[in-house]
Amino acid sequence: MKISEIIAKVEAYHGPLAEGRRTCDIVQYGDPDKECTGVVTTCCPTAEVIKKAAEMGYNFVLGHEPLFYDGWDETDWQQDNQTYLAKKQLLDETGIVVYRDHDHMHGHKPDGIFTGLSKKLGWEQYLVTDGYMPGCVYELPPTTVGAVAEHLAKILGIDGMRIVGDPDMEVTRAGVVFHFLGSDLDRMSLNFIEKNDLQVIIPGETVDWTVVEYVQDSLTLGKKRALLNPGHFNWEEPGMEYMAQWLPQVIGNAVPVAFVQSGNQFTWLDYKSKK
Numbered sequence: 001m002k003i004s005e006i007i008a009k010v011e012a013y014h015g016p017l018a019e020g021r022r023t024c025d026i027v028q029y030g031d032p033d034k035e036c037t038g039v040v041t042t043c044c045p046t047a048e049v050i051k052k053a054a055e056m057g058y059n060f061v062l063g064h065e066p067l068f069y070d071g072w073d074e075t076d077w078q079q080d081n082q083t084y085l086a087k088k089q090l091l092d093e094t095g096i097v098v099y100r101d102h103d104h105m106h107g108h109k110p111d112g113i114f115t116g117l118s119k120k121l122g123w124e125q126y127l128v129t130d131g132y133m134p135g136c137v138y139e140l141p142p143t144t145v146g147a148v149a150e151h152l153a154k155i156l157g158i159d160g161m162r163i164v165g166d167p168d169m170e171v172t173r174a175g176v177v178f179h180f181l182g183s184d185l186d187r188m189s190l191n192f193i194e195k196n197d198l199q200v201i202i203p204g205e206t207v208d209w210t211v212v213e214y215v216q217d218s219l220t221l222g223k224k225r226a227l228l229n230p231g232h233f234n235w236e237e238p239g240m241e242y243m244a245q246w247l248p249q250v251i252g253n254a255v256p257v258a259f260v261q262s263g264n265q266f267t268w269l270d271y272k273s274k275k
Contacts, residue, residue, distance in 0.1 A: 001254040003060050003097050004032040006039065010062070013250045014104035014112070023103045028067040029088070030097030036060050036255045041244045043237040044262040045098050047087050052260050054094040060255075061098045062247075064105060064113070064240050065233065073100070105239065116242030117176060117235065120155050129196070134189045135177035137196045145169045145226040148200050156234045158264045164215045165226030171199040179205035179232065186210040201227045204235040234264055 007027070017023055028045070038058030042049045045063035053061050068075050068084055078084040091098070105112040114132035118124050126138040140148075146167030153161050175198035180186050190211065193201055206212055206229050218225040244259035251257075 001036055001251065002033055003030075003036045003099075006036055006060065006062075006251050006255075007032060007099055009250050010101060010247070011104055013246075014101075014108045017103055017107055021103070024066075024072055025100050025103050026073065028063075028073045028098040028100055029091050030095070032097055032099070034059070034095075034097065038256045038258070039247065039251075040258055040260045041240045041247065042260045042262050043233045043240050046262050047090055049260050049262050050087075050090055050094060050096055050098075053096055056258065058256070058258070059094075059096050061096055062243070063098060063100055064102055064236060065100070067098050067100070101243075105243075112243065113236050113239030114176065116239030119242060120238035121152070122155075123174075132176075133178060134185070135175050135192050135196075135198075137198065138174045138176075140172050140174055142170060142172055145171055145200055145228070148174060148202075149228050152202065152228060152230055156230055156237065157261060158230060158234055160268050162229040162231075163226065164212060164229075165219060169199075169224065169226060171224070171226070173198055174200040174202065177201055177203045177211075179203060180207045180211045181205060182207045182210060190214060199224050199226065201225065202235070203227070203229070205232045231264060231266065233262055237261055 036059060038056060039060045039062055040049065040053040040058050041062050043063065044065040045061045045067045050061060066073050068078065075084065111132040114136060118127065123138050126140050127136060128139050129137045144167065145165055149161040149163055149167065153159065175193065175196060177189050177192065180189060180203050201215065203211060212227065215225045215227045241259045244257050247257050
């Protein structure tokens with residue numbers, strides 16, 4: 001099966017985008033008319049992921065985020081960027097094709113990223129809202145903020161968690177909320193948090209002067225709030241792992257499919273413990 005045929009089947013599975021909408025879902029690099037030897041799904045098509053795909057003998061990386069450090073993967077401004085040129089050379093040497101499934105994935109009913117995260121968390125039975133945008137609400141058995149953070153880190157395969165709030169605070173109401181990016185959409189998400197009285201907020205992305213400041217002020221003013229920030233890519237990777245489960249059926253098991261974790265982007269230097 002050609003890579004272009006796989007792309008067409010994926011887009012048909014998701015359903016069409018709004019007419020006239022500009023989309024970032026493009027072939028980011030390579031010739032999609034070549035025969036596919038295998039598909040790697042991943043959150044971010046990093047150089048490490050590309051190398052792993054080549055080692056596996058798979059020539060198609062199906063990612064969710066940009067390939068070349070730009071929301072639209074425009075590269076005209078990067079012609080003197082040595083990292084861009086080295087990554088381009090890597091793609092040429094390996095013959096790997098990269099496609100981005102972002103807008104279609106989030107436009108799927110229900111949202112493919114939120115669905116994958118919900119399944120990975122094992123929280124589907126606790127979901128009390130319809131749909132996933134701008135967020136979803138879970139009524140959990142009584143637990144603590146710290147226990148939720150530990151569970152989240154474990155299932156995401158990361159060794160730490162940024163937190164605002166008290167890890168020992170008892171909670172039952174958690175919400176997975178879409179990215180805070182400093183845009184007008186942040187208002188909708190903050191209203192969603194207020195309306196649903198979320199105690200533990202787990203956004204895909206945070207901005208210090210919107211949701212973080214809101215949670216800090218909520219705590220100071222006596223409101224029961226906490227925020228967990230696992231990181232944008234860590235938060236979205238379960239959706240691409242879930243894709244590796246449904247994609248074989250969509251393409252009729254024509255080629256092998258595997259998920260490769262792009263991994264946590266940050267490590268942590270703990271100076272406090274060294275005092």
